[in-house]
Amino acid sequence: MNEFDELGMTELANRLKLESPEKMSIAGAFAFGYGALGMQQTDAREDLSWYNDLGPLETLFLGMIFPKRFADVHELSNSLATWLRQVRGEKIHTWICEFVTLVVDQSFDAGVPVDDGDFLLSLNHFLEKQGFHRYRIPGRLLPGRVLQGSRVATGFADVDLGEITVGPTSESWLRWFWEEAEEPRDNPTVLEALRNGLRRLRGDEPEMHDAEPDIIVLGLYLSLVADSDETISDLPGRAFAWSAGLREDSPICRIVDIAYAATRQGWTLDDALLAAKEAPGANSVVETADRRWMSSPLIIFREMAVELGHGGIIARHEPEWASASGGARAKTSAMELLEEIESDLRHADLVVERSNAPELNQRRINYDGSTMVSLSPQAAAKVRPIIEEQRRMFEATFGRSPGPGDPVFWDPDRSDEPTPIDPKVFQSEFHQGLRDFAMRSEDPTERAMFLACADVGMLIAEENLHTLTTAELAEYDRRFAHHLTEEQSRVLLLDPADEIRLRGVSEDNIERKQMRKVIEAVKRRASEFDRDRVAVLAALQATALAAIARELPQFQRRWGDGTPDETLRSFVDEAVIDLRDPSILALTVDEVVAFGSRQPAGPVDEEVLVDWMQVLNEVVGFDEDR
Structure with missing residues (x-):
């Protein structure tokens, strides 16, 4: 037994004597959790073997919810994740962040895994030494109360399915x-x-x-x-x-x-x-x-450690990655991963470049998840009239000047007393305002931008990109890409014969993969717009072919005497074709051109169109029978 073991055992015994499950500190909760861990590990039943895999955060959580027992490690991990989401923004979340930092620092200093049994015992000493026994947990924030009525406590909802009419x-x-x-x-x-x-x-x-x-x-x-x-x-x-x-x-x-x-x-x-x-x-x-998979030990602890800037943890067994699914596994090549890394580095450079610029707004995310925003002089000048107007409205509503503790924005339904507006209501109105802006715009890119901003809950523009984390920026980009595809498909569904709109969508999606997503969305959403899918695709095909047929002769003259087969192939080989050129429209609408009977349109000879389409098929690489 080493010195830390002895100190850990002493502090463990003291905390168990001084505190109770109803009134405990962070240090006391960890002591109760360690005690519960020891009790379960002495039980010979095989179905409790998963207790051996628990880490420091799970141990702390066991103490806070003591004497409740969990059916398996998945139930424990899900309950921990749900509780942390619920208390984010409370002081206890700050304490949990400090706890994680303490554990990681001590683990690296000693070169010992965070889930090592002796190390967990010694943490009782370090928690006492760092004053965690003074961090008293409010009763209302104990997991037993916070999780009452939550999904992890009540299970799956017994929904009323009603009747389904199949038409x-x-x-x-x-x-x-x-x-x-x-x-x-x-x-x-x-x-x-x-x-x-x-x-x-x-x-x-x-x-x-x-x-x-x-x-x-x-x-x-x-x-x-x-x-x-x-x-x-x-x-x-x-x-x-x-x-x-x-x-x-x-x-x-x-x-x-x-x-x-x-x-x-x-x-x-x-x-x-x-x-x-x-x-x-x-x-x-x-x-x-x-x-994200969050239902195994140590995942949440490592996620918090990385978020707090520690880079990683030492553990006996490498915990599963929460991001091993979805986005991380969606990477199909090292090049895509490299592009993402380069994007993150460019964003990091932008943050460094702008972080101290006094003429720009700044934003800081605190330990407890709250956000502090510093306005630039220009932004403050724009906000000042709004604050003054709120002040006048306050005086008119309540008959007095606002005091230090009065809200700037208050509940309009409470004229008797200045009551802060519910943050959820404020956020909901903000989201709805952005969606209303989107619906009033006819530009698919602008609509997608406002809808993506509504999804992430903030207005994003070039001027404030430096205030976003890489994760927030990636989430916004993901949402924007989705909404842009949906809005472009909406444009084509509303009027598939509008050549100008088809050209616009095509030129915004010069990569075949992107345009294919738009056409797939057209197919998927046709019934939503009460359109016949086959008729819409046929109209888009006719519009694309008409554009090609009308412009093909002048491009043939510009290219010389060669056949379309020879000239187009030579231009592709020499890499001089500009995919934004309207005459190459079919390169980016291959799904449309591939659909249907291939009937020629316009004044161009049928053989010329067939040759043209054959080469396009080779260039874009789609199957004619698809």
Whole structure:
């Protein structure tokens, strides 16, 4: 036994004598957690062996919720993650951050894993020495109270499914879901992720309509979270654990509840899918937080350590990566990963360059998750009239001047007393305002920008990019890309014969992969706009071919005497073709051009058009029979 062990045992005994589960400090909670850990580890039952894998944060949480016991490590991890989300912004969250920093520092100094048993014992001494026994946990913030009524405590909701009416639109949607060929997107909606996952589960089987509806949960997990080396036998248990730990406001929660309720009520899989289709948020982009696996030990601890700037941790066994799913596994090549790293470095350079510029707004995120904003003189000058107007309104409403503790923005329904406006209401009105701006714009790029800002909860422009973290910027970029695709597809659906709009969308998506996403969105959303998908695609094809037919002769003259086959191939080989050139429209709308009968349009000879289309097919590399 070393000196730290003795000190740890002394402080452990003292804390257990001085404190109780109802009234405890951070140091006391850790002592109770360590005691609970020791009690379970002496139990010979095999189903409690997972206690040996717990780290310092799980140990602290066990003490705060003592004497409750958990069914398995997934329930414990999900409860910890939910509690931390709920107390973010409270003083206790700051204390937890200090706890993580202390543990990581002591671990690196001693060269000992954070989940080593002797090290955990010695932490009782360090917590006492650093004054964590003075950090008294308010009763209202103890996990037992915070988690009351939460999803991790009550389980899955027993939703009322009502009745599903299957009509032509429903049948068309189910055909799209099961049969239509479509390339998976990097940033799918909830329904697209479900579709991709169930198709992977189906494999080469012609159908899986006889499967129980709860396979929906497995499909979502497989599409969004599952690692490539997970075994089939592990998937159901991990899918259940992941779905049980989802954020309360995640749109996936509703679909998971529908899946389990439909199974209990004997519904078919297709009927459950139609119910899921109508769930709120089913067509929203999957949140990054919902693509993370947080249901194993040490994941949350390492995430917090990295967020606090420690870079990593030492552990007996490498914990799973929360980001091993979704975005991280979506990287298909080292080049994509390199591009992301370069983007992060460019953003870091921008932050360094602008962080001390007095003429720009600055933003700092504190330990407890709160945010402090420093306004530039120019911004302050713009805000000052707003503050003065609020002051006049305050005096008119309450009959006195505002005092030091009075809110700048107050609840308009409370004219008797200045009551701060509910932050959730304020945020909701802010989000709705951005969406209203988006709806009033006819420019798809501008609409996408405002919708993405509404999603992330802040107005983002070139002037304030330096105030964002790399994670916030990546999330905004992801949301913007999704909304831009959706808004461009909306433009084409509203008037597929409008050549100017088709050119505009094409020129904004000079990469085939991007334009293909737009056309796939057109196919997917046709029924949403009450359009016939085949008719829309045929109209887009005719518009594209008409543009080519009208402009082909002058480009043939400019290129010389060679046939379209020879001239276009030589231009491609010499890499001198500008894909933004309207005459190369079909290169970026290959999905449109590939669709249909290939009937020529306009005054150009049919053989010339056929030759042209043949070369385009070779250049863009799509299958004519698709």
